Amino acid sequence: MTGPRPMEILIPASNEAGLIDSCLVALLAATPPESGAVGVTVIANGCHDATAARACAFRDAFAHKGWVLRVIELAQGSKIAALNIGEADLPPEAIRVYLDADVTVSPRLLIRLHAALDAAVPLYASGRPRITGQGGVARAYARLWARLPFMSHGVPGCGIFAVNPAGRARWGRFPDLISDDGFVRLHFAPQERIAVPEPYDWPVAEGLGALVRVRGRQDAGMRELARLHPELLAREDKPPLGARGAARLALRDPLGFAVYGAVALGVRMKPAPDGWSRGR
Template sequence: MPSASVIIPAHNEARVIGRLLTRLLAEAAPGEFDVVVVANGCDDDTAGVARGFGVRVVETPVPSKREALRLGDQAASSHPRVYVDADVELGTADLRALRDALADDGVAAHGTAPTTAPTAAPANTPAVAPNAPGLAQNAPEAAPEASVTAQDASGNVPARVATPLAAAPERALVLRDRPWPVRAYYAVWSRLPAVREGLFGRGVIAVSEQGNRRLMDLPPVMGDDLAASLAFAPGERRVVREARAVIHPPRTLGDLLRRRVRAVTVVAEIEQGPMSGQEARTGPRDLLAIARRAPWLLPHLAVFLTITLVARARARRAVRAGDYTTWLRDESSRD
């Protein structure tokens, strides 16, 4: 029996799904993982590319990530479940590290030894400081503006558990060839405490069987990764230092703004729903703390504030209309 199921919702991802599957399966033993790609509402060859890797493919005409996740769960055969966005990169060793983190005492099910080192990033993406033009460690790709206190679906904050119910990898953000305003934005964003500690904005979330049941009880929202992160208290979730997801951010300032508008809308939807009552916005205190610790980032803070204010202004129309379904997708990061 596979030691974990991997569910990949994919909407018109023919350009990038092969990149993910190549690294994900590079060192996997036959039958080690149950990989399910859910091609939803595609008018490209996403399904055909995925089938070329020998993974299972589920197709639906409905272009909905939530529906794709539901169908993937129905098709999956094993736990833990690892949900992976098609536009990130995750290696075999990273996947094993996430699986092992959800097993008792760090030992994977079925006798597989725990992984101790992440899969290396591609040779042309060196790891550097968050404000440098290469690959930034622990930087978010498009995480919502969150500074949150997690709770379960009943509104309670559970006690700490020895084995986490949910896990996610460290972030490695590819910033080379991005304009300075994009790099400046993420130099600030990557230093926000909630961004460093939350499971959102990583493109990958792994859950145990118990954790998966909790996710299934969540209300439908556009920001599925933020909602998933909020569903688990700090003691129930873990950022796995031995795993790393490579994230490809927007290539233009305009595309970054589109993502930020979506992020603001996500936060507004969550604040108005059953998970309301949690502080979900970056506050002045967070930014002042960054300025005190790293005064050389003052120009970057100015860029961050400008982008944030513009995104909030543009999101007001959608929030007033209650439009929480329009998905502002960034195509530039898929080139």
């Protein structure tokens, strides 16, 4: 196509009435890409709260910005179903941004993602996560998590990732998998993943029990990917932590290391949950 590509932002949201406002306010403050054509779709799935109503209240504000806000309500609580239904009517030439409802973007993240992905070759991109937590346990875990090789190297794409049309053509509908973000990221070789130097805030779960549930779910998601799509794992570029790396982390942040170790031990002691775990 000629000219800048439009951008479509998809936000699956399940019982996120307490967080969707912050997510949408951050988008309203974002610098638009040069194309100016931006659509935002909130897919409220399986909600028993006011997530959809709170999102609908932003329609006029987005219209004033020149963006289109759609709100879709699904009875089924499924992130994968939400993604597939949210994508159904999107223009194929659009750059697609997949955004968790608890994430807040910085003002220039969208324009930098658009610039990075406005190309004919398949590409994947994300920003620089600022991992946050409110309670003491969550803050300690977040500090340690941010220093792990997976987060400090490469393009993890936690909470937000984006692909261009050529990249989106690499798979069809989202399959019924736990790790939708891992599934997408591993459709791209390391050299096809772009780290945009703009931040976004990504919160971890609060409390030890919630961290164990979410971490167990993350681990189960990667095991599922390895079992069902072993060909994708060849594109993993996560460097190993190793004994020396673990020792350095323990010396640098003993409390964070202790909390992280407690979460890892808790995951080993209990089976992974059957459903998607949000932890709040």
